[in-house]
């Protein structure tokens with residue numbers, strides 16, 4: 001496709017994303033028992049390096065690496081069988097997008113200073129509030145792996161990760177943000193307003 005125009009108009013190459021999924025790129029580092037290729041880190045790195053060498057769309061390669069290394073690795077390593085079964089198949093076949101949501105308007109490199117909260121409720125569910133910013137795939141994500149504190153008084157020890165479907169009431173995906181470079185990767189904010197998630201939305205302990 002016309003890459004100069006796509007870059008100018010911040011267009012994401014959905015067809016190419018699906019093609020990469022068909023070729024198994026998204027499955028590279030995923031263990032075979034979870035539907036992946038079971039490739040090691042060096043193989044994955046060399047494959048992505050080759051793709052980056054031949055593909056002019058650096059926003060596409062960045063997006064691939066982002067989803068593979070952040071959300072998919074976390075799902076493979078820390079999710080329950082139910083969580084993996086729910087999310088991995090659609091992510092691996094390129095039909096769903098996942099955003100990792102750590103950064104906030106007031107919390108970047110110092111990630112432990114985040115202010116998003118996940119208030120534990122009596123029935124075991126959590127009420128999530130917060131604003132996450134600069135998220136790769138944020139505006140188009142189906143799944144958001146977000147970090148919030150269940151115990152703000154405990155500092156970094158109170159932070160947990162949650163798998164939040166973005167179609168839940170109270171989840172607001174923002175507009176695609178303009179940026180310099182990698183303009184073909186959709187990138188933006190997600191806000192959480194009293195989003196109630198069940199106990200099994202929590203990832204890991």
Ligand SMILES: Cc1cc2nc3c(=O)[nH]c(=O)nc-3n(C[C@H](O)[C@H](O)[C@H](O)COP(=O)(O)OP(=O)(O)OC[C@H]3O[C@@H](n4cnc5c(N)ncnc54)[C@H](O)[C@@H]3O)c2cc1C
Nearest residue numbers: 066099100101102103107108109110133134135136182187
């Ligand atoms: C293309 C792109 C994609 C992104 N995708 C995601 C995503 O998917 N999910 C997500 O959660 N976030 C994402 N981010 C956000 C990214 O994680 C943050 O930009 C990053 O954590 C830095 O935070 P900040 O921008 O607030 O900068 P700051 O933390 O405010 O840093 C500003 C400057 O200060 C320097 N600095 C900071 N602390 C120190 C220190 N202690 N000592 C010396 N220098 C310091 C930094 O090096 C930097 O130059 C993305 C950002 C970009 C650019």
